[in-house]
Amino acid sequence: MRHDMKVWQQVFQELIQEVKPWHTWTLKLDESLIPNTLQPGWTQYQQWVFARFQCSWCSRSWASAQVQVLFHMHWSKRESKGRVKMRIFAQRCQKCANPPFEIPEFTEENISRILNNLVFRILKKCYKEGFKSMKEIRTVKDNYIEGPHDINNCEACLQGFCAQSGLGLTTQPPVSLTLPVISLPTTVRTPIQKPSPTKSSTTAGVGEISLKLHLIFLYTLVFLVACFIMHANVSRIVIHCIKK
Ligand SMILES: [Zn+2]
Numbered sequence: 001m002r003h004d005m006k007v008w009q010q011v012f013q014e015l016i017q018e019v020k021p022w023h024t025w026t027l028k029l030d031e032s033l034i035p036n037t038l039q040p041g042w043t044q045y046q047q048w049v050f051a052r053f054q055c056s057w058c059s060r061s062w063a064s065a066q067v068q069v070l071f072h073m074h075w076s077k078r079e080s081k082g083r084v085k086m087r088i089f090a091q092r093c094q095k096c097a098n099p100p101f102e103i104p105e106f107t108e109e110n111i112s113r114i115l116n117n118l119v120f121r122i123l124k125k126c127y128k129e130g131f132k133s134m135k136e137i138r139t140v141k142d143n144y145i146e147g148p149h150d151i152n153n154c155e156a157c158l159q160g161f162c163a164q165s166g167l168g169l170t171t172q173p174p175v176s177l178t179l180p181v182i183s184l185p186t187t188v189r190t191p192i193q194k195p196s197p198t199k200s201s202t203t204a205g206v207g208e209i210s211l212k213l214h215l216i217f218l219y220t221l222v223f224l225v226a227c228f229i230m231h232a233n234v235s236r237i238v239i240h241c242i243k244k
């Protein structure tokens with residue numbers, strides 16, 4: 001795993017340097033990371049990805065498309081320093097009795113995809129830069145996956161953090177729907193304040209009081225626009241006359 005981590009760090013540095021060449025970012029493994037439990041100022045990013053496992057007891061290998069990779073990110077503007085903590089949830093062998101949890105192996109292609117998604121998320125959450133149409137890149141499945149997700153041997157499921165454990169034994173809700181979904185930055189402005197299309201400014205879905213206020217505002221606006229047009233016409237006529 002330590003060797004594996006080098007690849008993660010290297011790829012992460014390449015990607016983050018591309019977009020933020022002057023900033024220092026670090027990526028570290030943290031086995032104690034818990035989903036939805038964040039230190040102040042940190043943000044979370046969860047991905048469910050494809051990876052392969054191998055049992056260290058019987059050497060059996062299997063693949064899963066529901067491997068949870070959890071990231072907590074923090075950006076300090078003052079220090080120009082960013083930190084990412086990562087946790088990869090383990091799974092254990094179905095065939096052995098009491099086998100250890102195994103950390104999965106990822107292809108470099110998938111590491112790069114996962115980290116690409118992470119860097120996009122950092123841009124969005126930490127720098128407030130982002131693209132509305134940003135879609136998560138999916139990891140590549142290089143193997144047929146037999147059967148359903150094995151909730152009894154998935155570390156995330158057993159701890160109540162797996163998206164697939166909705167029917168599991170856990171009392172916790174089946175993983176936050178609040179965080180991982182790509183949340184568009186709130187650019188949904190209230191559709192007023194544009195002076196030109198006076199009639200089209202809608203006021204749907206606002207409270208009654210603000211509706212009244214909007215109407216008053218609208219009337220004033222119409223009046224002002226009318227005054228302006230009249231004034232413009234008058235001055236045009238005057239200029240026309242003078243020119244004559
Ligand atoms: Zn085994």
Ligand SMILES: [Zn+2]
Pocket residue numbers: 066149150151154155156157158162163164165
């Ligand atoms: Zn699970």
